[in-house]
Amino acid sequence: TEPLPAVLDPLRSPAACKQFEIAKGDLDAGFAEADLVVEGTYTTGHQEQLYLEPQAAVAIPREDGGVTIHGSMQCPYYVHAAVIRALALGRDRAVIVQAETGGGFGGKEDYPSILAIHAALLARKAGRPVRMTYDRHEDIAATTKRHPSVVRHRTGxxxxxxxxxxxxDLVYDAGAYTTLSPVVLSRGGIHAGGPYACPNVRIRARAALTNTPPNGAFRGFGAPQSEFAAELHLDRVAEALGMSPLEIRRRNAYREGDLTATGQVLRESVAAVDVLEAAADASGFERVRAAHEASREAAGTGAVATWVGHRSATGIGIALGWHGAAFTGGGEARLASVASVELSADGRIRALAANTEMGQGARTVLAQVTAAALDVPPEAVEVIPPDTSIVPDSGPTVASRTTMVVGGLLATAAAHLRTDVEAATGQPFAASYPAYVRYHGALRATEQFHGFPGISWSDENYRGDAYPAYGWASAVAAVDVDLDTGAVRVRSVVQAVDPGRVVNPVLAEGQVEGGTLQAVGYATLEEMQVAAGRYRNDRLSTYLVPTTLDAPRIESILVERPFSGVPHGAKGLGELPMDIPAPAVVAAIHDATGAWITDLPATPEKVLAAIIEAEGRGREAGR
Structure with missing residues (x-):
């Protein structure tokens, strides 16, 4: 039998692992009301997580036939579930210990389970410890990437x-296997309209299966693709109206009381306008953009912006975004995460949760949240490293949920512990807990998550409260473009974010800076080349990422609009800064050149081709 032809184009795939539709209002009536209709198609490619430490696991066989696994991972209990299923073990015969991990960005959410199973099987067969560590080529070739996307907009x-x-219409390329594509698509679809009020909406989303390497989790989890399309398309709508990109966002941005496409009422902590104005003011967006327009008119250069050198131009662009905190819909309630705070027999305060430290500062933040609830200094709290034989299952370190959800569990558990100690001693906790331990022994308080009050969601029809709260972000990018080569240099990015109440400002600014730089790479450099269903550039010599020499000046602005659903008011920050710098960069390229880049990344070849096309249109218009 002849083999069937490979399906490499997601738009031609007959199979999907997930598809859904979100509907609000009357779409036909909305278009009938419109004075202008603008259409556009936007595409993005793969992006490699490129964490510093590659995938690695050590499996140690036990005398009882079980196994202990140490590994680089984001989700110890995910690995635990996979190992006991694959090896047919009882829950207590597999122990998973997270080794402090050198970066994850979503790439160590699902794949560590595969590596752990491989190592465990080899250890069982050999009867000896087995270590498996991928080199960079193996890691890039084997692991999941950010989903490529094709997003079509028609806007009235x-x-x-x-x-x-x-x-x-969204189509995400899932690759050959489902992995996490259904939930990535869910987040991408829910965010596809951008943070804007619109009475009539239809969003159709599909995760297509293709004969290419599977795709999975990456910081932003589907939102960067759909928000790139939404923001760039809104800029094109503004240009068609003769309106500034800032003004059209001011007029349409969500406010409290607005209704999202899923029918969710935004009841609180809605900071879309706040972050938009903060970023615009700090960057001087209106002043700089007006200067560009004046320079164009004075020079008679049409689409080409302010000259900064021989055949080069500078531009500025703005974008606005949102990011739902925690799992989509009822995911958090189904997960039923558990965290504990205890006074140990030797008088130590211990915070127990399965959430992992990957360089983002989770251990520090969880200690601070616990300490604040107990009114003790953060250094008095020991956050126990994740070990499934010791810590409860507080859920995975994904979805911008660690500070908000797990921090909330620890804060609540700590408050219960404090109440019990103070009731027994009649003294403030900080002064009395050592004496309590001497007379009463160890004490533990455990809290389980049962859902946020007032949240209702239907997985069947995508209606209701998609997320308990949203983070908001606005980015302004300034670029220089070489008009002869198409090379883009991102000079600066100002990003204002609202993550709720900020627990640790230094770590928060670090998250904004890191996410911004990662997004700059997504916008300008990072491109996986796929041929015949395989990656061609699966080495650091051929997959380009920003270095320190490419890094722009980044200014982080923290706008705090606390969320009342958790004791400490935080909404999460890990993914939010990744979502919208890319469209801001591409908008700045347009401001500089008059060219629209609708396919990420904006490589020199694509930019130069778009400049030539834009200049050709300008010459035709001038005839």
């Missing part, structure tokens, strides 16, 4: 810039 708008209809 009134003359005064009010959105009245959004018709959006």
């Amino acid at each position: 708008v009134t003359r005064d810039g009010r959105l009245v209809a959004q018709d959006i």
Whole structure:
């Protein structure tokens, strides 16, 4: 039998691992009301997580037939579930210990389970410890990437810039296996309209299966793809109206009381306008953009912006985004995470949770949240390293949930512990807990998550409260473009974010800076080349990422709008800064050149081709 032809194009795939539709209002009536309809198609490619430490696991066989595994991972209990299923073990015969991990960015959410199973099987067969560590080539070749996407927008708008209809189609390339594609697509689809009020919306989303390497989790989890399309398309709508990109966002950005495409009422902590104005003010967006326009008019250069050297131009762009905190819909309630705070027999305060330290500062933040609830200094709290034989299952370190959800569990458990100690001693906890331990022994308080109050969601029809809260971000990027080569240099990015109440400002700024630089790479450099269903550039010599020499000046602005659903008011920050610098960079390229880049990354070849096309249109218009 002849083999069937390979399916490499997601738009041609007959199979999907997930598809759904979100509908709100009357789409036909919305387009009938519109004074202008704008259409566009936007595409993005793969992105490699490129964590510093590659995938690694050590499996140690036990005399009882079980196994202990130490590994580089984000989700110890995910690995635990996979290992006991694959090896047919009882829960207590597999122990998973997270080794402090050198970066993850989503790439160590699901794949460590595969490596752990391989190592465990080899250890069982050999009867000896087995270590497996991928080299960089193996790691890039084997692991999942950010999903490529094709997003089509058709938008109806009134003359005064009010959105009245959004018709959006998303197709994400899942690759050959399902992995996490259904939930990645869910987040991408829910965020596809951007943080804008529109009465009539239809979003159709599909995760297509192709004969290519599977794709999975990456920081942002589907939102960067759909928000790139939403933001760039809104800029094109603004240009068609003769309106500034800042003004159209001001007029349409969500406010408290607005209704999302899923029918969720945004009741609190809605900071879209706040972050937009903060980023615009700090960057001087309106002043700089007006100067560019004046320079163009004075020079008679049409689309080409302010000259900064021989055949080069500078531009500025703005974007606005949102990111749902924690798992989509009822995911957190189903997970039923557990965390504990205890006074040990030797008088130590211990925070027990399975969430992992990967360089993002989770251990520090969880200690601070616990300490604040107990009114003790953070250094008095010991956060126990994740070990499934010691810590409860507080869920995975994903979805911007660690500070908000797990921090909330620890804060609540700590408050219960404090109440019990103070009731027994009649003294403040900080002064009395050593004496309590001497007279009463160890004490533990455990808290389980049962869902956020007032949250209702339907997985069947994508209606209701998609997330308990949203983080908000706005980015302004400034770029220089070489008009002869298409090379883009990102000079600066100002990003204002609202992660709720900030627990640790230094770590928060670090998250913004890291996410911004990762997004700059996504926008300009990072491109996996796929041929015949395989990666061609699976080495660091051929997959380009920003270095320190490529890093722009990054300014982080923290806008705090606390969320009342958790004791400490945090909403999460890990993914939010990744979502919208890319469209800001591409908008800045347009401001500099008049060219629209609708396919990420904006490599020199693509930029130069777009410049030539834009200059050709300019010459035709001038005839």
